[in-house]
Amino acid sequence: MKTKAYQLVEWQKPPELREVEVREPGPGEVLLKVGGAGACHSDLTLMGIPPGFMPYTLPFTLGHEAAGWVEALGPGVTGFERGQPVLVYGCWGCGRCKPCRMGSENHCERVPELRYHGGGLGRDGSLAHYVLVPSSRLLVPMGSLDPRDWAPLADAALAPYHALKRALPLLVPGSTAVVIGVGGVGQMAVQLLRAVTAARIIAVDMSLEKLARAKELGADETVRSDEHAVGHIRELTRGLGAEVVMDVVGVDSTLKLAAGVARQSGQIQLLGIGGGVLPFHFFGVPLECQVVAPYWGTLPELMEVLALAQAGRLRMTVEHFSLEQLPEAFQRMRGGTLKGRAVITPHG
Structure with a gap:
C-alpha cells in the first residue's frame, strides 16, 4: 500500500512529504491508522542537527507522539482488535535488556547498536497516514479517549x-x-x-x-x-x-x-x-x-498518565492540522503562537 509521509531526507533540511510504501505487519507487529500525531519542538531540533551527530539512518518518517486505531495485526499478536483506539509508547528499545524488561525503554542499553530511539527518532514514525509499530507491547488501549485529541499524552504529558x-x-x-x-x-x-x-x-x-x-x-x-x-x-x-x-x-x-x-x-x-x-x-x-535532565518516561508511567486522563484529571489543549499543513504547524511553533499542542490528523 502506498501512502504519504513527512520524512527527514537530509540533515539540516526541512522534511519532505513523500510517497512511501506501507507493508503488512510481520510477526508481533501492529499497523495503526494514525488518528493524531503530535508535532514537537524536538522535531525542529532534530531537523537542525548536523550530519553525523545522531546514529540514525536517513530517510525516516518523523513523528514520535502517536495515537490511532488498530488497522492490522501481525501473526502472533493477541489482545487487540481492528478499529481499537490505542496510544503508542514512543520509546522503542530492544525489549530484552534489564531497563526494557522493567518498562524503561527510554533507558534501553542497546540504543547504540539499534541506531534509533523510537518511531520518528531513527525509525519511521507517525507523521503519516499509517505507522507500523514493531511490537504490541508498545501499545496502550485508550478506551473512550479520541486519538485525535489525546496523542500528546505520549510525550507532552x-x-x-x-x-x-x-x-x-x-x-x-x-x-x-x-x-x-x-x-x-x-x-x-x-x-x-x-x-x-x-x-x-x-x-x-x-x-x-x-x-x-x-x-x-x-x-x-x-x-x-x-x-x-x-x-x-x-x-x-x-x-x-x-x-x-x-x-x-x-x-x-x-x-x-x-x-x-x-x-x-x-x-x-x-x-x-x-x-x-x-x-x-x-x-x-x-x-x-x-x-x-529527565528523558521521556517509562511504559508504566504512560499507563498512569492515561489513567489520569481517563479519570478526567487532565485537559488537553490542541490545534488540529492536516498532514499537508505540517509546515504551517512548525511555523506556528517557531513563532510561539500555538495555544497548546499541534496535532496532525492525517485522516481528518
Missing part, C-alpha cells in the same frame, strides 16, 4: 510526569514547584503537578495569554518572564526559592532563571532542549541542589 515522579519526595505539602514555559508541555506539567502533588505551583512565561491558561489549569501563581521574575518568585517563596524548578524551554535565560529561583537541596529539571547552557560551579546553583 509523559515527559513532565516522569520528571515530577523522580522529585515526589520534594513535592510535599508546603513545597513549591516552578514551571518555566507553559506552552503545550508546560500546561501538562501544571496539571500533573496539581493532580498528584500538594505543591504550590508557580507558572512562568512571557505570554500573558499562556499564563492565564496556566491559571485555569491549576497554577496557584503566575509570573511574567522578565527581569523581575527572580525577585518576584523569591518573594512568593519567602526568599527561600522553590523545591523543584521545571525548565520546559532550556535556553540560557531560562536556565539562569531556574538557578536563580531554586532553593538549597532542591532540584532543577531540564526538560526543554533549547540548547542553553547552565554554568556549573560551586556558587552556580544553590547548595546541594540537583540538576537533572
Whole structure:
C-alpha cells in the first residue's frame, strides 16, 4: 500500500512529504491508522542537527507522539482488535535488556547498536497516514479517549510526569514547584503537578495569554518572564526559592532563571532542549541542589498518565492540522503562537 509521509531526507533540511510504501505487519507487529500525531519542538531540533551527530539512518518518517486505531495485526499478536483506539509508547528499545524488561525503554542499553530511539527518532514514525509499530507491547488501549485529541499524552504529558515522579519526595505539602514555559508541555506539567502533588505551583512565561491558561489549569501563581521574575518568585517563596524548578524551554535565560529561583537541596529539571547552557560551579546553583535532565518516561508511567486522563484529571489543549499543513504547524511553533499542542490528523 502506498501512502504519504513527512520524512527527514537530509540533515539540516526541512522534511519532505513523500510517497512511501506501507507493508503488512510481520510477526508481533501492529499497523495503526494514525488518528493524531503530535508535532514537537524536538522535531525542529532534530531537523537542525548536523550530519553525523545522531546514529540514525536517513530517510525516516518523523513523528514520535502517536495515537490511532488498530488497522492490522501481525501473526502472533493477541489482545487487540481492528478499529481499537490505542496510544503508542514512543520509546522503542530492544525489549530484552534489564531497563526494557522493567518498562524503561527510554533507558534501553542497546540504543547504540539499534541506531534509533523510537518511531520518528531513527525509525519511521507517525507523521503519516499509517505507522507500523514493531511490537504490541508498545501499545496502550485508550478506551473512550479520541486519538485525535489525546496523542500528546505520549510525550507532552509523559515527559513532565516522569520528571515530577523522580522529585515526589520534594513535592510535599508546603513545597513549591516552578514551571518555566507553559506552552503545550508546560500546561501538562501544571496539571500533573496539581493532580498528584500538594505543591504550590508557580507558572512562568512571557505570554500573558499562556499564563492565564496556566491559571485555569491549576497554577496557584503566575509570573511574567522578565527581569523581575527572580525577585518576584523569591518573594512568593519567602526568599527561600522553590523545591523543584521545571525548565520546559532550556535556553540560557531560562536556565539562569531556574538557578536563580531554586532553593538549597532542591532540584532543577531540564526538560526543554533549547540548547542553553547552565554554568556549573560551586556558587552556580544553590547548595546541594540537583540538576537533572529527565528523558521521556517509562511504559508504566504512560499507563498512569492515561489513567489520569481517563479519570478526567487532565485537559488537553490542541490545534488540529492536516498532514499537508505540517509546515504551517512548525511555523506556528517557531513563532510561539500555538495555544497548546499541534496535532496532525492525517485522516481528518
